Amino acid sequence: MERLSLLKIPSGDDVMAGRLFTPKGEGPHPVILLLHGFPGVQQNHDLAMWLQNAGWSVLVFNYRGSWGSQGSFSFEHALQDVQAALAYLRREDVAAPYRLNLANLVLIGHSMGGFLSLMTAAAVPDVKAVASISGFNFGLVAEILGGEAKALAEVTAMLEESSYFLTGADGEMLTSQVTKHGPAWNLIRQVDRLTDRPVLLLGAERDQEGPVAVHHDTLVEAFTRIEAPHLEHILEDTDHNWTDARDRLSEHLLTWLAKLN
DSSP states (O other): OOEEEEEEEEETTEEEEEEEEEOSSSOOEEEEEEEOOSSOSOOOHHHHHHHHHTTOEEEEEOOTTBTTOSSOOOHHHHHHHHHHHHHHHHSHHHHTTTTEEEEEEEEEEETHHHHHHHHHHHHOTTOOEEEEESOOOHHHHHHHHTTOHHHHHHHHHHHHHHGGGBSSOOHHHHHHHHHHHGGGGOGGGGGGGSTTSOEEEEEETTOSSSOHHHHTHHHHHHHHHTTOTTEEEEEESSOTTOTTOHHHHHHHHHHHHHTTO
């Protein structure tokens, strides 16, 4: 029968809180690593349950310094944390008892999680496919802002407000990480490393946090420019968190995932 397990996932010297949604059946089951955004307003447990019902094992976890996980939050740490979660899933003492089929491993992320999913998939060739929901392109924002003091101050204030919910983070530190890594964190510069696998980009037309003209359309254009054969992209009339379109969001994901098998 279906299970929901609470897991302790090591990352660095700390432990992250994770929840594994295991579907019915003997398995082994294909695996989704489902990544939430910044700071984690939408945890996407509803998506995890829909995906679980469709036969996927789904790991949802909280990055270091967020929502009960040990350690300090930073964007750099979050990228490391995704790699740590992948390493955890690959452990024999995890994969075997939870009946995980890691030959069918998919990354799906929302907002910052979309950024993390695409960056990680670009660096990890054995990720089978990757999907980004209202993905945020930190590197492109850094390149657009450049060194413009007023714009950087506005970004810092926005990050500072959200960092209230995180441990060890503040707006100034987070802004400095984004500007430091600028070009390397621009997802447009990663598309060449993703052309061999299915990529799904889901954008929200009423997205105020990550406007589609900046974060979605430019990435679609980059994939289209190199004639990426496995790209799918969809725009929905909804907001950043897909608040009034959760059912359509699940349908888009399940339809796309069904094509992978």
